[in-house]
Amino acid sequence: MTSPERTAALDAALTVLACPVCLAAFARSGTALICSEGHTFDVAKQGYAALATGATVPGDSAPMVRDRVAFLAAGHYRPITDAVADAVPGDARWIADLASGPGTYLAAALETHPEARGVAIDVSAPAARTAAGAHPRAAAATADLRRRVPLATGSIDAALVVFGPRDGMELDRILASSGIAVIVIPEPEHLAELREPFGTLAVGPDKAQRLVDRMRPLREAGRRRVLLRRTLSPADVARVVLMGPNGHHLDHDEVRARAEGIGDLAVTIAVRVLRFAREAG
Ligand SMILES: C[S@@+](CC[C@H](N)C(=O)[O-])C[C@H]1O[C@@H](n2cnc3c(N)ncnc32)[C@H](O)[C@@H]1O
Numbered sequence: 001m002t003s004p005e006r007t008a009a010l011d012a013a014l015t016v017l018a019c020p021v022c023l024a025a026f027a028r029s030g031t032a033l034i035c036s037e038g039h040t041f042d043v044a045k046q047g048y049a050a051l052a053t054g055a056t057v058p059g060d061s062a063p064m065v066r067d068r069v070a071f072l073a074a075g076h077y078r079p080i081t082d083a084v085a086d087a088v089p090g091d092a093r094w095i096a097d098l099a100s101g102p103g104t105y106l107a108a109a110l111e112t113h114p115e116a117r118g119v120a121i122d123v124s125a126p127a128a129r130t131a132a133g134a135h136p137r138a139a140a141a142t143a144d145l146r147r148r149v150p151l152a153t154g155s156i157d158a159a160l161v162v163f164g165p166r167d168g169m170e171l172d173r174i175l176a177s178s179g180i181a182v183i184v185i186p187e188p189e190h191l192a193e194l195r196e197p198f199g200t201l202a203v204g205p206d207k208a209q210r211l212v213d214r215m216r217p218l219r220e221a222g223r224r225r226v227l228l229r230r231t232l233s234p235a236d237v238a239r240v241v242l243m244g245p246n247g248h249h250l251d252h253d254e255v256r257a258r259a260e261g262i263g264d265l266a267v268t269i270a271v272r273v274l275r276f277a278r279e280a281g
């Protein structure tokens with residue numbers, strides 16, 4: 001049974017959620033959402049809207065989402081979470097967290113923006129299940145963001161994309177005229193200490209420039225670097241390796257055993273937080 005709080009959060013979000021097939025508005029009918037063209041989707045029992053029918057990718061698995069929740073709860077990325085929340089305009093009413101994972105960044109932004117409501121969208125059902133409970137003012141949905149973003153045109157004041165896929169055209173469409181996209185990307189030295197022992201993927205040196213190109217027609221409105229060193233326990237080393245793309249193909253037990261063998265490990269956390277705005281007029 002969906003909690004009344006989750007039902008209320010999803011009902012409120014029907015002002016911004018839109019059909020992924022035709023972008024028409026939804027109405028609720030029991031445990032279904034029906035758009036004005038008749039496309040019908042389920043509301044899962046955990047309270048999220050299941051809009052990812054026919055998705056091209058499964059997204060993060062339940063163990064990856066659990067590792068991400070535990071790693072983020074340890075506070076290592078707190079300066080990133082704070083920088084994202086700070087980048088959200090003070091008067092934002094609707095915040096969308098795209099490729100939200102468990103919705104940790106949305107929850108932090110809602111905490112610092114008490115008048116705002118939010119919606120977390122991820123292709124992964126385990127991620128949406130967790131995100132649906134991330135904050136009392138947050139709703140959640142599954143959807144494949146490589147297709148249509150299931151949000152109404154001009155409805156969102158701040159769209160967050162933290163370590164997720166993004167598309168400038170769709171972000172431009174969903175943002176209100178004064179809306180802001182807040183994008184987080186890793187820098188080349190981010191978690192570089194994990195590459196040799198765990199074979200994690202390197203970040204290309206021109207990632208920030210490629211991002212600016214891919215975000216058109218949005219224009220960059222500011223960027224900030226977050227750089228820190230943290231010493232991670234073996235459990236957190238294993239989590240941060242397994243919660244990312246490597247979690248799809250590495251052997252989880254082997255990663256945990258190797259992390260135990262290494263012991264505490266000092267790592268570099270280095271990301272860019274970029275803000276993008278719509279062109280005036
Ligand atoms: C690296 S994780 C980041 C999660 C979250 N933003 C965070 O930083 O905690 C990337 C997320 O993107 C989701 N994802 C990958 N491809 C997607 C797609 N095509 N549509 C929607 N979500 C996608 C994954 O399921 C995963 O939760």
Ligand SMILES: [Zn+2]
Nearest residue numbers: 019022035039
């Ligand atoms: Zn429709």
